[in-house]
Amino acid sequence: MEMAQKGQENPLFTRISQDEHMNVQLLMERVAIGQIVIPYNIHHQPKKPQGFGLGLSTKVSASIGIDADEDQLVDELFKVDEAVRAGTHAVMDLSTAGDMDEARRTIIERVPLPLGSLPIYQAFAEAVRTKGSALALEPEDFFQVMERQAADGVDFMGLHCALHSGLLQTAKADQRVLNLVSRGGSLLMGWMLYHGKENFLYTMFDRILEIAKKHEVTLSLADAMRPGAGADSLCRSQVEELVILGELVKRSRQAGVQIMIKGPGHTPPNQIATTIKLEKQVCQGAPYFVFGPVSTDVAPGYDEITAAIGGAMAGAAGADLLCYVTPAEHIAYPNAQDVYRGVVASRIAAHVADLAKGYPGAENWDLQMSKARREQNVEAQKMLALSQERLADFHSSEKPLCNKCQKGCAMAVAGEFFQELPWEC
Numbered sequence: 001m002e003m004a005q006k007g008q009e010n011p012l013f014t015r016i017s018q019d020e021h022m023n024v025q026l027l028m029e030r031v032a033i034g035q036i037v038i039p040y041n042i043h044h045q046p047k048k049p050q051g052f053g054l055g056l057s058t059k060v061s062a063s064i065g066i067d068a069d070e071d072q073l074v075d076e077l078f079k080v081d082e083a084v085r086a087g088t089h090a091v092m093d094l095s096t097a098g099d100m101d102e103a104r105r106t107i108i109e110r111v112p113l114p115l116g117s118l119p120i121y122q123a124f125a126e127a128v129r130t131k132g133s134a135l136a137l138e139p140e141d142f143f144q145v146m147e148r149q150a151a152d153g154v155d156f157m158g159l160h161c162a163l164h165s166g167l168l169q170t171a172k173a174d175q176r177v178l179n180l181v182s183r184g185g186s187l188l189m190g191w192m193l194y195h196g197k198e199n200f201l202y203t204m205f206d207r208i209l210e211i212a213k214k215h216e217v218t219l220s221l222a223d224a225m226r227p228g229a230g231a232d233s234l235c236r237s238q239v240e241e242l243v244i245l246g247e248l249v250k251r252s253r254q255a256g257v258q259i260m261i262k263g264p265g266h267t268p269p270n271q272i273a274t275t276i277k278l279e280k281q282v283c284q285g286a287p288y289f290v291f292g293p294v295s296t297d298v299a300p301g302y303d304e305i306t307a308a309i310g311g312a313m314a315g316a317a318g319a320d321l322l323c324y325v326t327p328a329e330h331i332a333y334p335n336a337q338d339v340y341r342g343v344v345a346s347r348i349a350a351h352v353a354d355l356a357k358g359y360p361g362a363e364n365w366d367l368q369m370s371k372a373r374r375e376q377n378v379e380a381q382k383m384l385a386l387s388q389e390r391l392a393d394f395h396s397s398e399k400p401l402c403n404k405c406q407k408g409c410a411m412a413v414a415g416e417f418f419q420e421l422p423w424e425c
Helices: 011-020 024-033 073-086 100-110 119-131 139-152 165-174 183-195 205-215 236-254 269-282 303-317 336-357 362-374 378-384 388-395 410-420
Strands: 059-064 090-093 115-117 156-159 218-221 259-262 288-291 321-323
Touching: 011 024, 059 073, 059 336, 073 090, 073 100, 073 336, 090 100, 100 115, 100 119, 100 139, 115 119, 119 139, 119 156, 119 183, 139 156, 139 205, 165 183, 165 236, 205 218, 205 236, 218 236, 236 259, 236 269, 269 288, 269 303, 288 303, 303 321, 303 336, 321 336, 336 362, 362 378, 378 388
Parallel strands: 059 090, 059 321, 090 115, 115 156, 156 218, 218 259, 259 288, 288 321
Antiparallel strands: none
16 A cells, blocks of 8 residues: 555555556556555565456355364365356355364465455354353453464455444444344454453554554454344444444554445345445445345345345445355355355456446447357357356256257347348348
């Protein structure tokens, strides 16, 4: 961020600008004021760096992680591979069990993309393991974990820094259908209530900024009060937390630390654009990283679809990074196939958002596919397909493309008809 503020062009800026079809000076200007972030830890330096923010293509992030001591790292690595194969732009390690340090370091070495984490997960898990209770966590325990993860090369970190004691009272008065669905937020809330203390991520934010700046970690401030039901969307506690997040954005930028905001979960369609515009206004244009958002609560088992609908709408309204949602959301622990399907669904949503935004090249991609269909060019369609594997599955079936309709094909009939029309008609 400071390099951009000083106008110091470097190969990273050049590469991102070329990938994104954006003038490098414009890119640097937006990085300098915080409208674009490029997560790039000095200890990781991902081989495929990504930018998130104003004027860039809408990106997708996939989450994996060991959730129980009996889980195998090899299974999570397979999920990582599937996420990368499906075209994710970032990966988050949300491990809460097992050898979390080994898992993170292995994933960092394996992933050529920006890697994110939620260090509070590991801090509380280690407190349970070493002290017998998450409530025994000391603030210094957390900062040791954050420092360790940053030194390992984590590029961006999710942190619930805006949660404070006043929000708990507001949330109680809101009478939300679902109180807290944020795992990190609920753990911090329990710690705060038990100790009668303020959230140390809030009161010691300067310490967080010091570690982030030292290792070039991008902050991804999460909303503990995100709605877990459509009925809770834009409740008072959610909006109040967003105001606090806006204040932390200012402090982060003043410290020269890149920052984005992690956004809501369940949001009805008629409130998605309002939610995005509110974040952009209150948080001074900080990139918005949204969880889905899930656009309806009634489709368990198909939430990659409900989230894709919400993600397309959110992206069109200005969201910059979509956290994928898998078919297993709300009902099961996702397997590798769920991960792949979740990423593909979110990538479709991201592309629809880019079409709505007028992102360079998005409309032409659709046009080229339309021409390939007109010409019945199967190989061109394979090359242009967002998920080439899915198209190949149909082509290898008993009724491959164009074999069923044959001479009854509407495009073939219409093509012959239009060729025979005289120009004067």
